[in-house]
Amino acid sequence: MDKQKSGLLRRQIEEVLKSSPIGTEYSIELGRGIYSPSNLLLKINFIEKVGGHAVSQAELDWKRHSRSFDLKTEWLGKTFTDKGVVYTIIGLKPARRKYPVLTSYRDGVLLWRTPFIQEKMGEHLPTTAARIAESILKQV
Numbered sequence: 001m002d003k004q005k006s007g008l009l010r011r012q013i014e015e016v017l018k019s020s021p022i023g024t025e026y027s028i029e030l031g032r033g034i035y036s037p038s039n040l041l042l043k044i045n046f047i048e049k050v051g052g053h054a055v056s057q058a059e060l061d062w063k064r065h066s067r068s069f070d071l072k073t074e075w076l077g078k079t080f081t082d083k084g085v086v087y088t089i090i091g092l093k094p095a096r097r098k099y100p101v102l103t104s105y106r107d108g109v110l111l112w113r114t115p116f117i118q119e120k121m122g123e124h125l126p127t128t129a130a131r132i133a134e135s136i137l138k139q140v
Contacts, residue, residue: 006035010042017044027054058091058102065094069114071101072123080120089117 001009010030017028031043047054062076069092079088087103087110094100099111 001035001037001040003035006033006040009040013042022046025049056091058093060091061094062089062092065092069094069100071114071117072121075117075121078121080117082120087112 010033014028014030017030022028025048027047027049029045029047031045033040033042035041047056049055059076062071063073066073066075071092075089076091077089079086081087085105087105089101090104090109091102092100093102093111096111099113101112101114101117103110103112
């Protein structure tokens with residue numbers, strides 16, 4: 001198995017999966033693959049569709065964790081422009097503490113820092129530390 005054969009096989013597998021009945025209930029994404037001279041190993045992600053829309057883990061993480069990253073939940077799905085390129089906020093990667101905000105654009109996906117997103121959204125939210133300090137001062 002070489003790179004060219006594995007790429008061809010990958011495209012054929014994608015077509016079969018998307019045209020199967022499973023493709024109506026799930027969004028199917030082929031993840032990273034590893035090939036050797038004798039085989040090809042691929043990761044397949046099945047994302048359940050809710051109301052016809054596939055809800056990704058990054059989207060669920062945005063809804064669950066955006067406040068702890070000092071981001072607003074309503075920013076999910078919003079767009080902004082940087083250097084002439086339009087980006088859409090599509091989720092959060094909590095494990096990526098430095099660049100947690102996941103965006104899509106014409107060439108793929110890109111991760112951003114929280115302060116940059118706050119600036120692009122035109123709002124600087126108080127940091128989690130500032131909110132905790134404020135609540136402690138109110139109790140004193």
